């Protein structure tokens with residue numbers, strides 16, 4: 623693999639291989655084993671939008687594997703405020719690094735950056751577009767819980783229109799034969815072009831506004847935040863804010879191994895009383911960002927993962 627812009631850059635075999643590599647790297651991600659596979663390599667972190675998990679887990683992944691990171695830092699203290707274009711920033715940073723993680727408010731920015739850069743670009747979120755590295759950690763989390771990523775009932779909930787995590791994830795899940803139930807207010811439905819493409823790929827989709835009846839049959843319930851920052855006007859946001867709120871009592875008759883996921887940050891979609899149920903998987907999911915991005919970085923930098931990774935420290 624070179625750049626990772628959308629899930630189309632990975633075949634199903636690539637996905638399975640990277641998930642298997644990530645699993646092998648678990649002791650390294652937990653700090654129990656020192657494995658400097660990326661020594662001498664530098665990641666350029668370019669985050670033009672807020673980020674906690676994605677930026678920090680990319681950085682942790684790089685450092686756990688002995689590599690290093692250079693950061694754009696706050697946009698306000700970079701040359702972007704002097705009017706530097708994305709093109710010029712990328713051309714600069716690709717001289718300072720071996721791989722770039724880019725988050726940008728504009729859909730299409732990651733593809734554009736990859737066209738300008740000499741080093742591979744990992745799309746860490748482009749506006750309301752895609753977020754493929756998140757999808758890889760989501761798939762890893764699903765596989766850890768269910769032992770597979772094939773043929774599951776997955777309920778995607780919330781802002782399916784502006785939420786880039788669910789865009790990338792829905793493409794991947796359909797490729798593995800999962801059935802998707804799309805739960806959102808009418809105004810925040812998955813965009814038509816995505817629905818059409820998923821259907822062309824044979825995707826089995828159900829569209830509804832009603833969350834509660836979907837819980838019983840679900841293997842995965844994937845909650846998302848309403849993406850306030852992408853709304854053209856505040857009134858429109860206020861109309862849909864707080865529309866879905868999952869509480870522990872809602873989970874009384876769900877499947878025993880059903881997992882509740884969320885890319886985080888949450889606002890009020892998941893009540894904290896869900897955290898202590900057996901179903902809550904979102905903090906584990908956030909940790910899985912490290913191990914999955916380790917495997918992705920090795921793949922993008924063409925560094926093979928050893929067949930066997932030795933004992934604990």
Ligand code: NCD
Nearest residue numbers: 675676747787847885886887
């Ligand atoms: C998501 C994002 O940035 O798209 N966050 C993340 O990467 N974990 C989800 C969100 O911001 O709602």
